[in-house]
Amino acid sequence: MTEPAHDHGTRRTVHHGSPALVVVAHGSRDPRTPRTVATLLDRVRELRPGLDVRLGHIELNEPALPDTLAALGAGRAVLVPLLLGRGVxxxxxxxxxATAASRLETRIAGALGPHPLLVEALYDRLTQAGWHTSARARPRTHSRTHPGGDAVVLAAAGSRDPESAADTRRTAALLSERLGGVPVLAAYASAASPTVPEALRALAARGHHRTAVASYFTAPGYFAGRSAAAAPWIAAAPLGAHPALARLLLHRYDEALTTPSPTRARRRLATA
Known part of the structure; x- marks a missing residue:
């Protein structure tokens, strides 16, 4: 059973001394990505006024995560990865x-997905791309005996970690449920199979000739663009600075503070 998306509150009182929320982005050579992430962090700050919200990148962009953590000195922080599934x-x-930042008390939140808030963002992006006025307005049949009708490929970055692939497949199942049973097939831009073109061919072989591509990426970039270019019909935009993503970052922050996770926390943080 999934939790309803509306149960994840974000407007809370921020007490003095609350740990900083450090959003950990991967980094990208695409100049649109830093702008998108900056807008997303502004949304997070609007939802939780007074919370110290910072950004650190794993690679490619500034500020680098080690610099962000060093700037916090001997404070406390929750690292919330802007990553959609488990992986390296x-x-x-x-x-x-976190271990290298020896003066800082840290917790590490879980991956953003799978989660109902991500599904809401994916649904909205599909609707913005034309799903609401096209696919949803037409009757569909997608039974095992008559599998024709519309379908969706959930295009993700891909990982060699089997848990990451499992997370993506779970999100695909949740999105299918949100779309009223429309088939949603997970596919990957790298490191895993099926690829997006392979998934599109598989769905076409089952009689699905109107297939949308849902972009399971946090921001624009090479993989998102290549996946969208393969779409035979509509292609949704990446999740970007969708309000549901901002709410989910705060939810993972709160969750990390209240849920014991000894394998992920270097030192236990008292809940502020």
Whole structure:
């Protein structure tokens, strides 16, 4: 059973001494990505006035995560990855960065997905791309015996970590449920299969000739653009600075403070 998206409150009193929220972005060579992330962080700050919200990148962009953590000195922080599934960055890289910041008390939040708030953002992006006025207005049949009708490919970055792929497949299942049973097939831009073109061919072979591509990326970039270019019909924009994503970052922050996670926390933080 999934939790309803509306249960995740974000406007809370920020007490003096609350740990900083450090949003950990991967980094990208695409100049649109830093602008998108900056807008997303502004939304987070609007939702939680008074909370110290900072940004650190794993690579490619500034500020680098080690510099962000060093600037916090001997304070406290919750690292919230702007990453959609489990993988090497969450399992290995973030704990290493936290350990290297020896003066800082840290917790590391879980990956953003799977979660109903992500599904709401994906649904909105599909609607903005034309799903509401096209696909949803037409009757569909998608039973096992008559599998024709509309479908969706959920295009993700991809990872060699099997748990990351499982997270993406779970999100695809949740999106299918949100779309009223429309088939949603997870696909990947790199490191895993099926690829987006392979998923599109598989759906076409089942009789789905109007297939949308849902962009399961946090920001514009090379993989998102390549996935969208493969779409035979509509392609949704990346999640970007969608309000649901801002709410989810705060939800993961709160969750990290209240849920014991000894394998992810270097030192226990008292809840502010």
């Amino acid at each position: 960055h969450i399992k290995r890289d973030l704990p290493a960065f």
